[in-house]
Amino acid sequence: MPAWLITGSSRxxxxxxxxxxxxxxxxxxxxxxxxxxxxxxxxxxxxAKNYKNIHVVALDVDxxxxxxxxxxxVTGLLGGKGIDxxxxxxxxxxxxxxxxxNPDTMTAMYNTHVAGSFxxxxxxxxxxxxxxxxxxxxxxxxxxxxxxxxxxxxxxLFPGAVFPTYSCAKAGLNMLTRKIAKGHPDFIVxxxxxxxxxxxxxxxxxxxxxxxxxxxxxxxxxxxTIEKFSGKFINQWGQxxxx
Ligand SMILES: NC(=O)c1ccc[n+]([C@@H]2O[C@H](COP(=O)([O-])OP(=O)(O)OC[C@H]3O[C@@H](n4cnc5c(N)ncnc54)[C@H](OP(=O)(O)O)[C@@H]3O)[C@@H](O)[C@H]2O)c1
Numbered sequence: 001m002p003a004w005l006i007t008g009s010s011r012x013x014x015x016x017x018x019x020x021x022x023x024x025x026x027x028x029x030x031x032x033x034x035x036x037x038x039x040x041x042x043x044x045x046x047x048a049k050n051y052k053n054i055h056v057v058a059l060d061v062d063x064x065x066x067x068x069x070x071x072x073x074v075t076g077l078l079g080g081k082g083i084d085x086x087x088x089x090x091x092x093x094x095x096x097x098x099x100x101x102n103p104d105t106m107t108a109m110y111n112t113h114v115a116g117s118f119x120x121x122x123x124x125x126x127x128x129x130x131x132x133x134x135x136x137x138x139x140x141x142x143x144x145x146x147x148x149x150x151x152x153x154x155x156x157l158f159p160g161a162v163f164p165t166y167s168c169a170k171a172g173l174n175m176l177t178r179k180i181a182k183g184h185p186d187f188i189v190x191x192x193x194x195x196x197x198x199x200x201x202x203x204x205x206x207x208x209x210x211x212x213x214x215x216x217x218x219x220x221x222x223x224x225t226i227e228k229f230s231g232k233f234i235n236q237w238g239q240x241x242x243x
Contacts, residue, residue, distance in 0.1 A: 002029050002133065005074065005083045007061055007120055008090030009033035010041035012199035013139070016214040017087065018044065022051040032074050032083075034059035034090075061090045061116030071123040082130025085221060088117040088173075089139040093201050098161040105165045113169035114176055121180060128187065135224060138177045140191040140233065144170025147242025157196070174233055174243060181231030190229040192217075195236045 004021060008014040014033075021029040033048070034057045035041045041056070048054040055077055059070040074083070091113055094105055117138055128134050143163050148154045177191040197213050198206040216236050223238075233241040 002084040003032070003078060003081060003131070004029060004085045004087065005032040005034065005120075005124060005127075006087045006089055007034050007059060007116075009056075010035035010037075010044050012201060013194055013197065013210060013214060013217075014087075014089045015044060015047075016210045017089070017217065018054060019047055020211075020214055020218060022047065022054050027051070027053040029053060031055065032057050032070075032077070034070055036060045036090075059120075061088075061120055062111055064119055067119045067123045071127070074124070075127060078127065078130075080130075082132075082134075083124055083127040084131045084133035084135060086120070086124055086128055086136045087139065087221075088120055088137065090116065091139070091201070093163065093166045095163060096165055098164045101165050106168065109165040109169040110172060113166075114172035117173055118176055121176075133188070134184070134186060135188040135221065136180060136190075137221060138173050138189070138191045140173050140177070140193055141166070141170045142193045142235070142241055143167040144172075144174050144191075145193075145233065145241050145243065146171060151242075177233070178231055185226070185230075188224050188226050188230055190224065190231070191233040191241075192220075193233065193235040193241050 006014050006017055009018045018031050018033040021031050031054045033044055033054050038056050038058050048056050057070045057073055058066055060066045142148055144167055174191045181189045195208050195213050196202055196206045197208050197210045199210055220238055233243055235241050
């Protein structure tokens with residue numbers, strides 16, 4: 001019975017991941033589907049009514065008190081068991097420009113992507129340690145890749161210095177990933193580029209639908225090993241992305 005803790009499960013990739021895991025026959029997965037505001041996460045609440053293996057838990061990665069409270073709740077629900085997959089997925093983006101973005105957006109972006117993922121990692125670390133699998137997936141983006149910035153395929157999609165605040169935050173998340181991998185060589189920990197997907201964030205012109213992409217994501221997460229992925233930046237096809 002693998003246990004998953006997913007942040008940002010109200011919409012998009014986090015919701016689809018929760019849905020696909022919950023609906024696997026025989027309910028083998030236990031999913032702690034966390035979201036900022038369960039009262040307004042109506043699709044998630046509806047899903048959880050039909051699948052008892054989903055536990056909806058309030059958690060705002062920007063707010064340490066909610067992260068701590070969620071860790072206590074999940075610890076109680078797990079009754080001595082651990083978290084097998086911790087998926088740091090919650091995020092927001094801003095289509096801002098280098099010379100026009102508000103510097104405060106940089107701070108807020110860092111707070112969610114880097115400090116937020118760090119809060120979640122720290123609060124749930126005891127539960128990750130208790131598991132056999134010990135997998136931490138930090139959902140990043142190729143926009144956070146320094147090494148891809150001059151790759152013609154990337155330049156075609158994202159010309160110029162677009163999305164500076166989001167890109168810098170994802171680069172920070174990538175470094176946090178490497179630090180966790182160095183600190184815990186017995187964990188499976190990697191930064192993950194999910195692909196450009198049709199969610200609220202990815203928009204309608206994105207390359208791929210979320211459903212088939214998340215099917216790929218789950219296969220990749222379940223096949224991950226320390227040797228293959230730990231301390232690396234991996235895309236949805238299992239290939240390495242340049243840092
Ligand atoms: N879609 C893409 O094309 C794409 C590409 C590359 C990387 N990614 C990454 O994939 C992940 C998921 O993106 P998505 O496309 O699913 O985005 P999305 O559809 O915009 O959903 C974002 C989710 O994050 C939650 N969230 C935002 N701030 C939060 C906070 N402070 N605490 C807790 N939850 C918070 C949102 O909750 P609310 O409903 O409460 O707002 C929502 O559930 C993100 O890390 C994103 O950067 C996406």
